[in-house]
Amino acid sequence: MIAVRPGSPLSGSVSVDGSKNAALPMLAAAAAVRRTVQLDNVPASADVQSMLALLQGAGWHVAQAVGQQGCLLVMAPETPPTAPDLGRAAGIRASYYLVPALLALQGSARLPWPGGCRIGERGMDLHFKVYEAFGDRVTVQDAGYMVEAGERRTGVVSLALPFRSRGATIAAVLRAVVSGRALRLGLPNLSPEVLAVLDALSSAGWEARVSEQVLDLTTAVVPAEIPAWRVPGDKIEAGTLACAVAATGGNARIEGIRGRDLVPLQAALQRLGIPTSVRDEALLVDGGNARPTGQPLRAIATLSPGGLDADFEPPLMALALSQPGTHLFADSINPGRHGNLLPQLARLGAKIEEISPTECRLTGPQRLTGAGVEATDIRTGSALMVAALTARGVTTLGGVDQLRRGHADLPGKLLHLGADICEVTP
Ligand SMILES: CC(=O)N[C@H]1[C@@H](OP(=O)(O)OP(=O)(O)OC[C@H]2O[C@@H](n3ccc(=O)[nH]c3=O)[C@H](O)[C@@H]2O)O[C@H](CO)[C@@H](O)[C@@H]1O
Numbered sequence: 206m207i208a209v210r211p212g213s214p215l216s217g218s219v220s221v222d223g224s225k226n227a228a229l230p231m232l233a234a235a236a237a238v239r240r241t242v243q244l245d246n247v248p249a250s251a252d253v254q255s256m257l258a259l260l261q262g263a264g265w266h267v268a269q270a271v272g273q274q275g276c277l278l279v280m281a282p283e284t285p286p287t288a289p290d291l292g293r294a295a296g297i298r299a300s301y302y303l304v305p306a307l308l309a310l311q312g313s314a315r316l317p318w319p320g321g322c323r324i325g326e327r328g329m330d331l332h333f334k335v336y337e338a339f340g341d342r343v344t345v346q347d348a349g350y351m352v353e354a355g356e357r358r359t360g361v362v363s364l365a366l367p368f369r370s371r372g373a374t375i376a377a378v379l380r381a382v383v384s385g386r387a388l389r390l391g392l393p394n395l396s397p398e399v400l401a402v403l404d405a406l407s408s409a410g411w412e413a414r415v416s417e418q419v420l421d422l423t424t425a426v427v428p429a430e431i432p433a434w435r436v437p438g439d440k441i442e443a444g445t446l447a448c449a450v451a452a453t454g455g456n457a458r459i460e461g462i463r464g465r466d467l468v469p470l471q472a473a474l475q476r477l478g479i480p481t482s483v484r485d486e487a488l489l490v491d492g493g494n495a496r497p498t499g500q501p502l503r504a505i506a507t508l509s510p511g512g513l514d515a516d517f518e519p520p521l522m523a524l525a526l527s528q529p530g531t532h533l534f535a536d537s538i539n540p541g542r543h544g545n546l547l548p549q550l551a552r553l554g555a556k557i558e559e560i561s562p563t564e565c566r567l568t569g570p571q572r573l574t575g576a577g578v579e580a581t582d583i584r585t586g587s588a589l590m591v592a593a594l595t596a597r598g599v600t601t602l603g604g605v606d607q608l609r610r611g612h613a614d615l616p617g618k619l620l621h622l623g624a625d626i627c628e629v630t631p
């Protein structure tokens with residue numbers, strides 16, 4: 206468990222780790238290109254460890270660079286292992302990113318339904334449409350699904366998604382990579398995580414052109430040198446730390462980010478009257494000079510390019526509890542998220558009006574009181590830590606394994622900024 210008590214305003218500098226949600230598809234992309242790839246800034250979060258174990262279980266060799274934390278070499282197997290071990294696939298959502306690499310390696314991919322955060326129904330129908338567009342055969346069973354590679358074909362594969370699914374966009378891109386075919390994908394997801402994969406592939410012989418409506422992927426000259434990819438800094442970890450700093454009225458420098466990934470989060474903080482700026486890959490949060498506006502925050506999760514990532518919504522909700530105004534929150538992308546988060550915030554005394562299972566409204570500032578709470582998913586855990594920093598008394602957070610799935614050490618980073626936080630054994 207983690208125990209959190211309110212204390213002085215957070216201050217100082219802290220660096221974020223690489224993004225878990227960018228590292229996962231980048232590792233799958235490294236597997237899909239079937240050549241040695243170097244990846245840097247790979248976070249040590251539990252889901253990333255599971256992905257590495259899956260790659261190794263399927264025959265890839267993963268070598269840790271000596272003395273360089275977070276720097277890995279991913280090397281493709283010549284032949285598939287006789288008994289692949291994909292036992293951890295049900296534990297993470299992103300196991301589905303491995304389908305294209307497995308098709309290239311062994312002609313089929315049999316996987317359990319993806320796990321990850323329990324935040325509502327999480328379909329794979331669009332992934333299956335992608336594979337069928339490439340001529341693959343998909344079979345679904347109670348426990349999971351199987352994709353079998355169709356006959357080798359040539360020519361451009363053209364399809365349009367009905368909505369901008371991040372997972373289905375990555376599936377289409379990586380399936381194109383392993384088949385060596387060009388892709389024209391309508392209504393792609395253009396989140397920083399997808400763009401990070403496209404950027405990485407550009408150093409491995411693929412060229413992507415994107416507009417809001419279409420993603421075109423074509424082959425280009427394959428460079429001889431080993432592609433070296435860098436996982437972008439975790440925008441969600443940075444946003445969570447920014448909310449924590451702002452909630453305590455502190456000033457801090459959050460390093461290791463790309464400014465463009467944080468624009469929607471900065472817009473939300475600005476609306477609340479909390480000044481932020483980006484300089485030299487650092488987000489500066491000036492909570493000490495906040496001028497609360499009392500304006501309503503509208504934190505609506507969206508898959509649209511440049512919109513608010515769903516994973517920013519929980520820490521913003523925790524912050525908004527301390528900010529004047531009536532604030533609205535919605536996440537229809539992850540329909541079970543509010544069902545996890547709201548009851549836990551209620552244990553701290555938060556009064557939140559549920560308009561529907563995916564929309565809610567709250568009026569701040571509210572006085573919270575420490576209590577025993579549970580991290581029922583990654584972002585519920587991190588949001589509860591933000592809320593606990595302003596709650597009177599001690600908050601104990603259980604379910605820390607959930608938190609660690611997404612962040613190698615979020616409590617350590619808060620501690621570094623001066624939070625009164627420690628691990629306790631119940
Ligand atoms: C590992 C990872 O990066 N997870 C992120 C990813 O999740 P995830 O991979 O679920 O994101 P998608 O954009 O693919 O899915 C969005 C929604 O569409 C649904 N859907 C998706 C594909 C499909 O074939 N059928 C279908 O119904 C999903 O169940 C989900 O409700 O993006 C979410 C939205 O930004 C984030 O909250 C998650 O943290």
Ligand SMILES: C=C(OP(=O)(O)O)C(=O)O
Nearest residue numbers: 298299321322516583584
């Ligand atoms: C929902 C998340 O992850 P996953 O999709 O892997 O469950 C998350 O990162 O908050």
